[in-house]
Amino acid sequence: MADVKVIANVEGSPQTSESTHPPPNEGDFQAIDPHSGVKRGLKTRHLSMMALAGIIGPGLLIGSGGALASGGPAALLIGFGVIGIIAFSIMQSLGEMTTLYPSGGAFTSLADRFVDPAFGCAVGWNYFVIWIAVLANEYNVLSSIFVFWSDKVPLWGYFLLFWFAFLGFQLLGVTTFGEAEFWLALIKLLGLTAYFFFSIVYVSGGVPGNGAIGFRYWHDPGAFSNGFRGVASVFVFCSTFYAGCESVAVAATETKNPRVAVPRAIRQVFWRIIFVYMGSAFFFGLTCPADADSLANGKSRALKSPMTIAIQNAGWEAGVHLINTFILITCLSAVNSSIYIGSRTVLFMAQEKKAPRFLGYTDRRGVPVSAIVFTNLFGALSMMNVSTGAGAAYTYIVNLSGVSTFLVWGAISFIHLRFRSAWAKQGRHENQLPFKSALYPWNAYFGLAANVFLAFVQGWQTLSPFNAGNFVDAYILLPIFAIIYFVYKVVFKTKHQRLLEVDLDTNRRKDVDTHDHEKDYSGEDPLYTAKSSLWRRIAVNF
Numbered sequence: 001m002a003d004v005k006v007i008a009n010v011e012g013s014p015q016t017s018e019s020t021h022p023p024p025n026e027g028d029f030q031a032i033d034p035h036s037g038v039k040r041g042l043k044t045r046h047l048s049m050m051a052l053a054g055i056i057g058p059g060l061l062i063g064s065g066g067a068l069a070s071g072g073p074a075a076l077l078i079g080f081g082v083i084g085i086i087a088f089s090i091m092q093s094l095g096e097m098t099t100l101y102p103s104g105g106a107f108t109s110l111a112d113r114f115v116d117p118a119f120g121c122a123v124g125w126n127y128f129v130i131w132i133a134v135l136a137n138e139y140n141v142l143s144s145i146f147v148f149w150s151d152k153v154p155l156w157g158y159f160l161l162f163w164f165a166f167l168g169f170q171l172l173g174v175t176t177f178g179e180a181e182f183w184l185a186l187i188k189l190l191g192l193t194a195y196f197f198f199s200i201v202y203v204s205g206g207v208p209g210n211g212a213i214g215f216r217y218w219h220d221p222g223a224f225s226n227g228f229r230g231v232a233s234v235f236v237f238c239s240t241f242y243a244g245c246e247s248v249a250v251a252a253t254e255t256k257n258p259r260v261a262v263p264r265a266i267r268q269v270f271w272r273i274i275f276v277y278m279g280s281a282f283f284f285g286l287t288c289p290a291d292a293d294s295l296a297n298g299k300s301r302a303l304k305s306p307m308t309i310a311i312q313n314a315g316w317e318a319g320v321h322l323i324n325t326f327i328l329i330t331c332l333s334a335v336n337s338s339i340y341i342g343s344r345t346v347l348f349m350a351q352e353k354k355a356p357r358f359l360g361y362t363d364r365r366g367v368p369v370s371a372i373v374f375t376n377l378f379g380a381l382s383m384m385n386v387s388t389g390a391g392a393a394y395t396y397i398v399n400l401s402g403v404s405t406f407l408v409w410g411a412i413s414f415i416h417l418r419f420r421s422a423w424a425k426q427g428r429h430e431n432q433l434p435f436k437s438a439l440y441p442w443n444a445y446f447g448l449a450a451n452v453f454l455a456f457v458q459g460w461q462t463l464s465p466f467n468a469g470n471f472v473d474a475y476i477l478l479p480i481f482a483i484i485y486f487v488y489k490v491v492f493k494t495k496h497q498r499l500l501e502v503d504l505d506t507n508r509r510k511d512v513d514t515h516d517h518e519k520d521y522s523g524e525d526p527l528y529t530a531k532s533s534l535w536r537r538i539a540v541n542f
Contacts (some may be wrong), residue, residue, distance in 0.1 A: 036253055036348060036351060037362035038254050038344070038368065039173060040254055040366075041254060041256070041366070042174060042175070042256065042261070043255075043256060044255075044257055044260055044264065045182060046182050047178075047248060047251055047252075047255050047261040047265045048261070048264055048265050048268055049182045049185040050178075050182075050185065050247065050251060051245070051248050051265035051266070051268045051269055051272065052185060052189065052268050052271065052276070053185035053189050053272070053276065056185070056188050056192075056330055056333070057330045057331060057333065057334030057337075058138065058330055059137070059240055059334075060241050060280060060330075061305050061326070061330060062141070062304050063237060064076065064237070064241070064281070064284055065304045065305055066237060066295065066304070067079065067233075067237035067238065068288065068290050069225065069295040070226065070230050071224065071225055071226065071231050071234040071290075072223050072230060072290045073217060073223055073284075073286070073290060074218070074223035074224055074285070075225065075230050076234060076284065077278070077282060077285065078234070079234030079237065079238040080241075080278055081281075083235060083239055083242050084273040084274075084277055086446075086447060086451065086454075087245050087269070087273060087409075088269065088270060088273060089413070089443040089446055089447035089450075090245075090409045090412050090451075091246065091248075092266070092437040092439070092440075092443050093413055093416035093437055093443065093444050093447060094249050094416075095248075095265075095435050096419075096433060096436060096437040096440075097415070097416060098248070098249040099258065099263055099435040100434060102253060102255065102258035102262065106250045106253070106345070107123065107246070107249055107408075107411070107415060108121075108124035108352070108354070109348065109507070110419070111123050111124075111415050113502060113503060114415050114419045115414070115418055115496070115497060116489070116496045116497060117354075117488070117494040118485045118486070118488040118489035118492070118494045119411070119485060120354065121354040121485070121488040122485040122488070123407075123408060123411045124354055124355075125349070125354075125484055126404045126408055126477060126481055127345050127408050128349075129400055130400075130401045130404045130408065131338050131341050131342035131345065131375070132338075132342060132375070132378035132381065133400050133401040133404070134240075134243065134334070134338045134401055135338040135342060135375070135376075135378055135379050136378060136380075136381035136382040138331050138334045138335045138338060139162065139163070139335060139379040139382035140382035141327065142158070142162055142328070142331040142332075142335060143155050143158040143162065143382070145324050145328050145331070148324065156383055159379075159383060162335070163376065166339060166376065166379075167373065167376050169336070170339050170340065170343070170367075171367055172367075173366065173367050174254045174340075174367075177336065177340055180333075184329060184332060184333040185333065188329065188330055191329070192276060192279070196279055198310075198311075198314075199287045199310070202287055202310065203215075203287060207314045208315075209315055210314055210315065213287075215286065217285065217286065217289045218286075220289075221289055221290050229461055232457070232460065233461060235454060235458060236402040236458045237402075238277075239406060239458075240401050240402050240405065241277065242405070243404075243405045244337065244341070245269050245272065246408070246409070247337070248269075249262075250341050250344050251340075251344075259434055263435045266435070284306040284310075287306065287310035288307075288313075292309050294309050295309070307323050307326075308323045335379075339376050342375035343368055343374070343375040343376075346359050346371050346374060346375060347359060347362070347368040347371040358370050359374055400476075400477060403455055403474060403475070403477050403478070406455040406458065407451070409447065409451045410447070410448055410452050410455065412447070413445075413447035414448050416444045417441065417445070417448070418497075418499075420440065420444075421499050422497075422500075422504065423504065426499075426502070426504060456478075459471060459473075459475055462474055
């Protein structure tokens with residue numbers, strides 16, 4: 001894991017601590033960020049729990065059933081593992097930059113600073129596509145759950161009720177959002193933990209009326225469903241499930257103490273990968289056969305979940321209602337997070353002239369009202385699925401989030417390489433960084449190469465047999481990314497940033513809760529130091 005360093009204690013540092021950090025600015029300690037106008041209302045525990053479980057939603061609980069059916073239990077583990085390694089690499093790169101530059105714009109602003117404003121525009125709009133696709137899917141799942149329980153209200157009726165409810169909640173402000181996400185994320189972690197315990201008891205023969213099944217489903221129907229083709233298809237599924245781990249960077253601007261909160265949240269992503277994703281992949285494949293008919297033909301969303309199939313196979317037919325309730329809780333959190341991340345993304349872009357100006361407005365409480373309403377409007381795409389004819393278009397829109405994730409992650413790795421090159425070119429030392437990426441530069445090169453590779457090969461199965469609709473869906477964002485880049489570059493006459501001219505000091509800020517404004521606050525987590533016990537380090541990281 002990456003270490004958090006105290007600059008003043010580094011021997012042989014080429015600069016003093018005073019030259020390492022810019023002088024204190026009163027804006028660093030204001031409740032409202034002076035650059036973006038948003039409120040710094042997220043606490044360290046809010047950001048930590050968002051990193052651990054904030055974006056866990058129906059994609060994992062239901063979508064993993066489709067991945068299991070396509071590839072089998074071994075492919076599911078391989079897919080989650082490979083994409084998890086890439087996600088860890090991306091988060092290390094992002095953590096190093098976001099800890100240093102937590103104010104405004106996340107990686108879209110970092111792209112402006114270290115690459116080209118046109119590149120930042122292309123990355124920002126691709127990132128927005130991810131969240132409107134996720135938002136539409138979550139609204140659809142949420143409304144479908146209530147139709148399953150009672151069809152007296154039509155799907156669109158439930159959608160309208162939830163649309164206005166989420167809009168009102170988001171307008172309450174970021175502190176309310178953070179507190180809700182903290183408790184919802186905690187419930188999600190406890191729910192997954194309970195299922196993992198159930199899985200151990202079930203496969204060991206501890207459920208009355210059922211013998212021990214062990215690894216039966218790894219032998220029949222088998223570890224792999226469709227060979228390499230199945231494994232490749234799982235990669236696209238998994239990229240969608242992992243989308244959101246980079247949202248820590250988006251939330252950093254609204255965090256009170258980013259130099260403590262961001263490194264801790266970055267370290268916790270490792271445990272999220274191991275516990276949440278690898279744990280889910282292992283236990284889903286252990287307790288649910290990949291050829292279960294309900295994975296593809298379930299009458300409701302919940303019936304397509306590996307969790308539901310496992311519980312019903314264990315003898316509890318009514319377990320579908322329990323899983324529906326759990327999925328409902330994850331939906332509430334996922335819709336909430338999608339609106340938050342999408343609105344902040346378009347807010348920052350508007351303030352940097354990459355989106356309509358009115359979307360950059362924030363009220364006196366630091367709430368981006370226009371951006372929230374604009375983002376939430378895209379939730380109406382979920383209603384396309386009501387019509388059979390529009391259902392195919394809806395599926396295409398949702399699938400766009402997979403390739404968008406690869407494009408954005410690859411961009412983050414590239415931005416990190418540019419940042420480090422500028423840092424070295426201007427005579428600065430890596431020991432001056434408050435958070436250092438592990439295994440640099442290899443992790444950044446790996447992240448860039450892996451995401452470029454996956455962006456180009458993720459749709460290869462559409463070639464044989466050739467399916468024009470699926471092919472366009474798989475690759476349309478690649479030329480759109482280039483079009484946005486070149487159009488913005490031509491219209492605004494932007495220039496590629498030169499390493500010696502890159503501004504390495506603007507938007508660096510100290511934590512709001514720093515008591516002594518004149519103190520050179522290094523950002524070291526007081527609960528995570530070199531002298532901390534192993535168990536305390538594990539507890540803080542988790």
